[in-house]
Amino acid sequence: MPAWQADILMYHSISDAPGPTSIAPDIFAAQMQALAASGLPVVTPDALPNPPALRVVIISFDDGFQDFADTAWPILRDHGFCPIVYLPSGLMGGTDSWAGGNIPPRPLMGWDRVQALAAEGVCFGAHSVNHPDLSALDPETLEEEVAGSGQDVAARLGQPIRHFAPPYGASNPDVRARIAQHYDSSVGTRLGVAGPGDDIHDLPRLEMFYFNNLARWQAHLAGYGGPYLAARKMMRGVRAMVRGKSW
Numbered sequence: 239m240p241a242w243q244a245d246i247l248m249y250h251s252i253s254d255a256p257g258p259t260s261i262a263p264d265i266f267a268a269q270m271q272a273l274a275a276s277g278l279p280v281v282t283p284d285a286l287p288n289p290p291a292l293r294v295v296i297i298s299f300d301d302g303f304q305d306f307a308d309t310a311w312p313i314l315r316d317h318g319f320c321p322i323v324y325l326p327s328g329l330m331g332g333t334d335s336w337a338g339g340n341i342p343p344r345p346l347m348g349w350d351r352v353q354a355l356a357a358e359g360v361c362f363g364a365h366s367v368n369h370p371d372l373s374a375l376d377p378e379t380l381e382e383e384v385a386g387s388g389q390d391v392a393a394r395l396g397q398p399i400r401h402f403a404p405p406y407g408a409s410n411p412d413v414r415a416r417i418a419q420h421y422d423s424s425v426g427t428r429l430g431v432a433g434p435g436d437d438i439h440d441l442p443r444l445e446m447f448y449f450n451n452l453a454r455w456q457a458h459l460a461g462y463g464g465p466y467l468a469a470r471k472m473m474r475g476v477r478a479m480v481r482g483k484s485w
Contacts, residue, residue, distance in 0.1 A: 327390035
């Protein structure tokens with residue numbers, strides 16, 4: 239039997255804010271329309287141990303921006319798509335004022351809105367408490383950030399939180415081992431399509447800023463996106479080497 243694959247889509251803000259972590263609402267709507275037309279099943283990470291098809295799609299959002307509730311969710315709901323939203327539990331109701339956040343900062347949802355969305359069927363995961371680089375923390379603080387986030391969200395929603403996303407995708411073996419103690423899965427920012435050979439606590443995702451071109455996104459959905467994805471991976475590798483080089 240052929241191996242399954244999961245296209246885990248990575249979004250942050252659905253808005254006209256500048257930068258690669260924002261996608262314009264009209265582009266997002268077109269991406270979701272193309273996904274609906276493809277007929278690929280959209281699932282949550284709960285389905286990964288036993289996917290309903292050989293190829294599935296997971297729609298994920300980091301940070302819990304207010305524009306998820308105002309803009310993204312109505313579009314997703316109209317298509318019958320259930321996404322997962324990873325929340326930095328100690329910052330809800332505030333802004334993305336962490337290192338690398340947007341200028342000007344973008345507002346995050348408050349807990350009342352999160353609770354209302356959970357009642358409508360939105361799946362939520364943990365994204366740390368304070369949005370730090372987990373790979374730079376001492377063991378005690380790492381435990382507080384990893385375990386505490388899920389505990390906070392679970393207490394607010396009255397349901398277990400099984401899935402995690404480390405801020406910035408920052409991870410290492412110690413971080414992944416700690417995440418695995420508390421969650422069924424975790425996603426990062428490594429570019430790629432997930433499959434059974436991937437570490438369930440370090441799953442790759444598709445950064446949807448790379449698919450703002452609708453024709454390119456349609457080609458990927460149709461199964462012809464391999465060369466483009468390979469080129470993007472190579473470009474990422476080159477940039478990483480340049481950043482790491484001492485001049």
